[in-house]
Amino acid sequence: MKINKDYLNLSENYLFSEIASRVKKYSAEHPDKEIIRLGIGDVTKPLATPIMDALEKAVFEMGKKETFRGYAPDRGYEFLRNAIADVDYRKRGCEISPDEIFVSDGAKSDCGNIQEIFDKDNVVAVTDPVYPVYADTNVMAGRKIVYMPCTKDNGFVPELPAEKVDILYLCFPNNPTGAVITKENLQKFVDYARKNDSVIIYDAAYEAYITEPGIPHSIYECEGAREVAIELHSFSKNAGFTGLRLGYAVVPKALVKEGVSLNALWARRHATKYNGAPYIVQRAGEAVYSMEGMKAVQKQVQEYMENATLIRNALTDMGYEVYGGVNAPYIWLKVPGEMGSWEFFDLLLNKANVVGTPGEGFGKCGEGYFRLTAFGDKNDTIRAMQRLKEL
Amino acid sequence: MKINKDYLNLSENYLFSEIASRVKKYSAEHPDKEIIRLGIGDVTKPLATPIMDALEKAVFEMGKKETFRGYAPDRGYEFLRNAIADVDYRKRGCEISPDEIFVSDGAKSDCGNIQEIFDKDNVVAVTDPVYPVYADTNVMAGRKIVYMPCTKDNGFVPELPAEKVDILYLCFPNNPTGAVITKENLQKFVDYARKNDSVIIYDAAYEAYITEPGIPHSIYECEGAREVAIELHSFSKNAGFTGLRLGYAVVPKALVKEGVSLNALWARRHATKYNGAPYIVQRAGEAVYSMEGMKAVQKQVQEYMENATLIRNALTDMGYEVYGGVNAPYIWLKVPGEMGSWEFFDLLLNKANVVGTPGEGFGKCGEGYFRLTAFGDKNDTIRAMQRLKEL
Structure with a gap:
């Protein structure tokens, strides 16, 4: 043993x-x-009141035989995935369909788990400083990590890796530095990934905090990102769900490596090791997208x-x-x-x-x-x- | 890539x-x-009504500034871990302390994730037939699996493995066969694990369904199990939480392999890749232990x-x-x-x-x-x- x-x-x-x-x-x-x-x-x-209302209503349903809900669908309830696809993507001009969205119990879980669908021998690039989950979970899996320094000299936005790397974790608006990336600079990372057959894990947990125009809210605003990027979202910071737990991952169907769909791989992981976010929390999440x-x-x-x-x-x-x-x-x-x-x-x-x-x-x-x-x-x-x- | x-x-x-x-x-x-x-x-x-009452009360707290709860403690709220330690263990004469209990979003997640703290080269034994999660998650990790046949000839209770195995998954009352194991037979598995330096992952998700006396509800009823066994519990089947999501894992402090505490390893995994079960669900779980x-x-x-x-x-x-x-x-x-x-x-x-x-x-x-x-x-x-x- x-x-x-x-x-x-x-x-x-x-x-x-x-x-x-x-x-x-x-x-x-x-x-x-x-x-x-x-x-x-x-x-x-x-x-907030509209979220509380939805949560209370869903809780009420759990106490009645006619409206009780057991196991959620593998990828999350359609009512929530449809709202996400519509508000977070379609309305921003990004082409993401509900069956490319996987509802989870939070971006931390997704950040930690996503590396499982990749081989141990990939080289992983993370920024330095970095949200520890990206690095720690790859250390746990025995992967080699290279660091992309973020200093005041580069405005806390990393340079493209000098060597070829297979997986890049990017988080903008950034935790911990609070830095953002322009669409032009993010496009350079997408182009790098396309050229080098890499995958970008893009953590957009803080996108709701963007106040200035011209800063991308989603990596799918960049051309060709559907073929190289997975995007992670949280309900914790925009809607106060740290104690409720809800998030989602986007794995586009166009993301295919070695002839295998990463959407299918992640679906297999999701179905096998996870049993869905609570119905009541998914209903609360849906309310985040109401007017x-x-x-x-x-x-x-x-x-x-x-x-x-x-x-x-x-x-x-x-x-x-x-x-x-x-x-x-x-x-x-x-x-x-x-x-x-x-x-x-x-x-x-x-x-x-x-x-x-x-x-x-x-x-x-x-x-x-x-x-x-x-x-x-x-x-x-x-x-x-x-x-x-x-x- | x-x-x-x-x-x-x-x-x-x-x-x-x-x-x-x-x-x-x-x-x-x-x-x-x-x-x-x-x-x-x-x-x-x-x-059930007492669970609904607790859930509604906790939801109400989430809408007030004074009682709002954000991130839960890493291992789960003490109120829940104390109730578990008391009712599920102390009252059954098993010595399990609250800091050996890790609250999660369900036994399926724990079943799937627990293998991560073990080396890839361990040999894993599962029963055949088997709840697919034990096998699938070890296949995903590239481990060698040996099967312990459960047939009508052995009453659907496996024999001890003929070869030395490192990790054994046992589930009693069994999913899918509905078979149970006597304390005497379970003790043989504990003794096997002690002798062979193995770890038993004991899935007790269905223990509430035991109707006959003399059938163990916990592996910790067996002598020496604290040094070889991890036990997994669900709130899904005993309390109807399939749609709420709640479970827990017990990793005793006496479980030490290669000089390393598995309790500490699992704590590191739990803290790094997971952010706790929702407060409102943990309060609902606490109500399961009220009179x-x-x-x-x-x-x-x-x-x-x-x-x-x-x-x-x-x-x-x-x-x-x-x-x-x-x-x-x-x-x-x-x-x-x-x-x-x-x-x-x-x-x-x-x-x-x-x-x-x-x-x-x-x-x-x-x-x-x-x-x-x-x-x-x-x-x-x-x-x-x-x-x-x-x-």
């Missing part, structure tokens, strides 16, 4: 588990201290973006070097002086009782940086900035 | 997807026919078991050879004459408009057998038996 030794190449804890455990320890030792959490990207606003739902979630996004502006301005006033927060709910700040990012984490936790995320947790190029999120309560965010000012 | 070619060793469709697609096709061609589904093991009773909840779900189980008895008796009267249905919601019947099990599936679908599951879909030894489930509506079940009689 042998364990999967690739796991031993990981750091002991998943980044956000490590942060949670440090905060828990500090709290236990200082029960009198009130901690403001701008670390993990968790939302704080309650579900009232869209209005309500846009309002929440705007309110979170007011926090982002507030953090940006306060930090700038304090003399910090600040990135992100314009088309993304994340603010990426340069840690002052020569301080390490975990050192800054401890300083903020201990002296200001504010939790952020150390840049080093996202990769070597994150060292010297720090991530704050705009998902806090507005008053807490103001108070957190006050505490930083008094440091 | 290479795909995972191990997927090409699978049948094209997951068994239950294949059945769903055949039924859909028949329905489309015969819109006037009313089909009775006793194929996929999906429940038909609405959620009212336990009473309500036991009543549902009894009612389903009345269907099982009804099917058993009707089939026996018709002269079928029938197994299972006493401690399990599945009836395993011998297909009449020399007919193949897919042939019998088509006959039942076309002539009686009744859907079952062909034994061959569960493995070679399932050929010539057929599975019916007790999860249908009572009247539908009676009518299905009437239709079979008239065949």
